[in-house]
Amino acid sequence: MTTLSERAAAAAGRPVQDTPPVDGYPPAVDEHPSTMPDLGEYEPGPDDPEMVPVHLAWLRVRRDVRAIAKGEQYNGGGTRFNFRGVDTVVNCFGPVTLRHGVNVLPSAVEAEYRDTTTSKGNKMRECTARVTWLIVGPMGDTLTLQTQGEALDSADKGTAKAQSVALRVLLLTSGLTPTHDKDPDASYIERGNEAPVRSAESYRDEILDKKTPPGRLQQIGYELGNLRMLGSRVQNETGEWETLDDLGRRIYGERTGGGS
Template sequence: MTEAQPLSVLLPKISAEVGAVKKDDYNQGQKFNFRGIDAVVNACHKAMHTNGVTVVPRLLSVEYVPVTIGRNATPATSVRVIAGYVFHGPAGDTVEALVPAEGNDSADKGTAKAMSVALRTALLQTFMLPTDDVDPDATYEEQVPIHVGLQRQIIAVAQQKGLQPADMAAEFKAHGGTGKLTECDDVFILKDTLEALEGAAGGNESGQ
């Protein structure tokens, strides 16, 4: 008979078997994607069952706070809990995850909401389940002052239209620019110059 494995082995094993749980649910009110309780429980259930791991909730504290929610200030109750989720392994060992959670409701669903959030959080954090979303640090957008961006746009448009540097400089001066284009920080002058260049015929184009 194979010896039962401890939770220290089974928890990372289950994590690998479950894999990513994507943020496929959408909050219409606040406009963001999230991972709902059903998606998380459904993702974890088979791997936990196969590996003989169960989880039992334990309510440590609960607080009922009168609040108002939404633009209409609807009276509601904020249910704030601290729950312990005890993971039981086939070897008889246990691991407990302590989770704070909150659920707001104008009827009688606040407690259920709070406990659903707590369970979802316990599963996500215990098994370290990724979302497979692109990491915010995976992309980078250079930030430059607006006048620098306009300077670059002017130069790019001039090159695209085949204008000579002297033509670009003349247009810049015609709209109040002095000195070098790359040293100008007057946004209005730069915008006027850009708009004029965008509407100008290219140096290699012939008029009809």
């Protein structure tokens, strides 16, 4: 009659050991061999990503993600602001990294904790986590990066939250992911009053003013670009219609002695 261990080995497809057990225990079976299969001759299939270095694969990920807007809003404790949440960022990067054969893996986590209280006296646990990440490309080469995340929690979720924040920071910073929000330099604030919006004609007059230096002309071009007014048409010094962009370039060229 076979033993229980022999029947279990046969059911699992393992060879039955012929050597007798030592001290009542069956001999150990190495189910995890130390040698890995040789992938040197591996040929990617039609659905596999292109075999490119990790820096190029990550560049393609960035190109496909393009931008993530601040579409979520926090409104509490008298504070309100827009932000990009962890789930939103991961949902954007996840499918794209899969398409390009890029893995983002945490390789080490260093966490620090301290007890704190809220303004209402509730006890909280603060976690600060420094996470070391490996960005692995389709060829197996890697980039090593580090980010930190902080989180407060009243139970046992502080570490997970801090690591999630660190992941969001990693994807947004290493991806240089823009928001496509309006440039804050496109407007300015005057103390006590809201800054008026300048008309196209006022910009035309400043461009044509002979006292306006070339440096200011360049700055006007930047302002018009942020205000999306470069295509505004105005009557120039000869009464002809011309866009502010063309007018500014022409006057700048005349005053600097160069082309437009």
